[in-house]
Amino acid sequence: MGHAYSYKCSNCSFEEYYKQGHGFLVKPQSYQEYMASNQKLFHYEIHNKIVTLAKRYDNLEIDATFQVYKCPRCNLLHNKVQVTLLEGGRLLHTTQFKCTRCRARLRLTNIHRLKRATCRACGKASFRRQELGNLLWKK
Numbered sequence: 385m386g387h388a389y390s391y392k393c394s395n396c397s398f399e400e401y402y403k404q405g406h407g408f409l410v411k412p413q414s415y416q417e418y419m420a421s422n423q424k425l426f427h428y429e430i431h432n433k434i435v436t437l438a439k440r441y442d443n444l445e446i447d448a449t450f451q452v453y454k455c456p457r458c459n460l461l462h463n464k465v466q467v468t469l470l471e472g473g474r475l476l477h478t479t480q481f482k483c484t485r486c487r488a489r490l491r492l493t494n495i496h497r498l499k500r501a502t503c504r505a506c507g508k509a510s511f512r513r514q515e516l517g518n519l520l521w522k523k
């Protein structure tokens with residue numbers, strides 16, 4: 385099950401939660417399970433990719449997980465659903481994201497090691513994880 389991490393800016397008090405891990409719908413699943421459930425779960429581009437690849441690969445596996453990404457240019461955090469498409473453990477496709485502010489390609493970040501980022505509200509490098517904010521989260 386996933387976790388939620390709370391970050392708060394010590395300059396302007398802006399607070400945001402970031403999810404990491406699997407959720408109730410965002411989880412590893414087969415193509416059949418995916419087609420039988422809510423197909424609007426992912427962005428339409430990844431949905432189209434899934435449908436296209438499933439025509440070529442009979443045992444397409446879909447791994448979906450909440451991840452925290454950081455922009456290497458402006459240090460903003462972004463919470464995204466990473467979708468990885470595999471067959472027999474072989475990587476076929478994984479989602480790439482761009483920063484909504486500067487369009488740089490986002491990098492996957494290890495939230496357990498990440499202590500400080502840039503606050504999206506005030507732009508200062510004072511956005512910090514709150515140690516008591518680790519909540520179990522189940523959606």
Ligand SMILES: [Zn+2]
Pocket residue numbers: 455456457458459460483484485486487488
């Ligand atoms: Zn950026």
Ligand SMILES: [Zn+2]
Pocket residue numbers: 393394395396397398503504505506507508
């Ligand atoms: Zn701030």
